[in-house]
Amino acid sequence: MPISYREQAPLTCPHCGNDFSAEIWLIIDADEEPETAAALRREEVNIVTCPHCGARGPAGAPLLYHDAQARRVLFAPAPGAADHEIREQARELHALLVGSIDIEQRRPYLADVDIAQDMSGLAHLLRRLDARRRGPASPPSPPAPLSDEPPPLLAAVEALLAADTAADLEQALAKHPELLEPATIVTLTQLAEVATAQGEAEIAQGLRNARDLLAGMSRHTASERLTAIPPEALQALLNAHSDAELEQAIARYPLLLRPEIDELLAVEIETALASDTERLAQLIEARRSMLATFRATLAPAADLETAIEALLVADDEDAIAHVLDQYPLLLSETAEQALWEFAAEARAGGDEALARHAIACRELLRRVRAGLEEDRS
Numbered sequence: 001m002p003i004s005y006r007e008q009a010p011l012t013c014p015h016c017g018n019d020f021s022a023e024i025w026l027i028i029d030a031d032e033e034p035e036t037a038a039a040l041r042r043e044e045v046n047i048v049t050c051p052h053c054g055a056r057g058p059a060g061a062p063l064l065y066h067d068a069q070a071r072r073v074l075f076a077p078a079p080g081a082a083d084h085e086i087r088e089q090a091r092e093l094h095a096l097l098v099g100s101i102d103i104e105q106r107r108p109y110l111a112d113v114d115i116a117q118d119m120s121g122l123a124h125l126l127r128r129l130d131a132r133r134r135g136p137a138s139p140p141s142p143p144a145p146l147s148d149e150p151p152p153l154l155a156a157v158e159a160l161l162a163a164d165t166a167a168d169l170e171q172a173l174a175k176h177p178e179l180l181e182p183a184t185i186v187t188l189t190q191l192a193e194v195a196t197a198q199g200e201a202e203i204a205q206g207l208r209n210a211r212d213l214l215a216g217m218s219r220h221t222a223s224e225r226l227t228a229i230p231p232e233a234l235q236a237l238l239n240a241h242s243d244a245e246l247e248q249a250i251a252r253y254p255l256l257l258r259p260e261i262d263e264l265l266a267v268e269i270e271t272a273l274a275s276d277t278e279r280l281a282q283l284i285e286a287r288r289s290m291l292a293t294f295r296a297t298l299a300p301a302a303d304l305e306t307a308i309e310a311l312l313v314a315d316d317e318d319a320i321a322h323v324l325d326q327y328p329l330l331l332s333e334t335a336e337q338a339l340w341e342f343a344a345e346a347r348a349g350g351d352e353a354l355a356r357h358a359i360a361c362r363e364l365l366r367r368v369r370a371g372l373e374e375d376r377s
């Protein structure tokens with residue numbers, strides 16, 4: 001099962017402003033792609049040439065690099081990405097990476113992702129690691145035992161297990177959002193097995209407890225009604241000044257589409273009025289009605305899962321066109337994101353064919369969306 005992953009990305013030339021598409025790497029596996037890994041060290045990966053004006057430059061994409069022999073996972077975010085976007089990019093690519101590796105092959109180092117400043121920082125880090133590996137002073141070190149250098153996931157697990165109250169638990173999750181990644185449950189199971197094999201019974205038990213806690217919680221949170229809007233979701237909503245921005249906010253915080261949000265926004269409006277911040281109240285009211293309009297457009301096909309299932313079984317162009325007509329929701333970033341997660345889960349479950357199909361569907365949606373945006377401008 002290939003680990004490396006590249007995709008055709010829609011790009012806009014910063015020099016002449018024209019749109020074009022180019023194939024870019026998102027995951028590079030050192031064993032599979034030695035030449036690309038070498039090009040990465042020369043900072044020549046994801047450099048694209050605009051077919052309109054010939055300008056050459058970085059594609060501005062995130063990249064995850066995996067080297068099983070060196071037991072390293074490195075990540076370079078897309079330039080200019082905000083912190084939460086960086087975390088999201090890293091999480092998505094990491095889930096895809098872990099899902100591509102056979103369960104028996106997964107090792108604790110996979111949970112330990114080194115985040116570089118950018119592509120150039122990543123290349124620099126690789127060259128430094130090469131030099132260290134070659135250097136006579138430090139022969140290749142033997143595989144480190146689990147207890148030697150706990151990966152960040154272990155720190156997250158410790159925080160999770162130390163949480164005594166619901167508030168502590170929420171805090172641990174806010175601090176370590178990777179815990180809520182569906183792949184984390186699989187990774188924890190695998191880490192527990194490794195810990196058992198290495199005679200670390202206590203760590204293994206802790207990992208299994210954390211896994212069970214998380215598994216129970218994701219079932220719980222899915223059905224539980226929200227009692228307050230998370231501040232970061234509210235902020236994202238307030239910052240959305242157009243439908244496109246609203247869609248982005250929803251893609252980032254899908255909970256904004258929950259039915260109880262409308263009521264919670266009404267509460268926020270009352271709170272704002274009570275504290276004499278009329279402008280804030282008006283702003284929230286405006287966003288509340290934008291959300292209501294958005295939800296109304298989705299109403300006949302509100303169920304993204306149903307839409308994605310219909311798309312995945314559509315077997316020719318006509319069928320796909322019909323599904324897109326029926327479920328316009330598919331032409332949103334939310335749907336792209338959902339397909340990506342679907343692919344990651346399919347890979348994690350060993351269904352490579354389904355994962356590839358989901359990724360192909362996602363690329364198709366991206367092409368259709370890019371085409372629609374071109375028509376509009």
Ligand SMILES: [Zn+2]
Nearest residue numbers: 013016050053
């Ligand atoms: Zn150009």
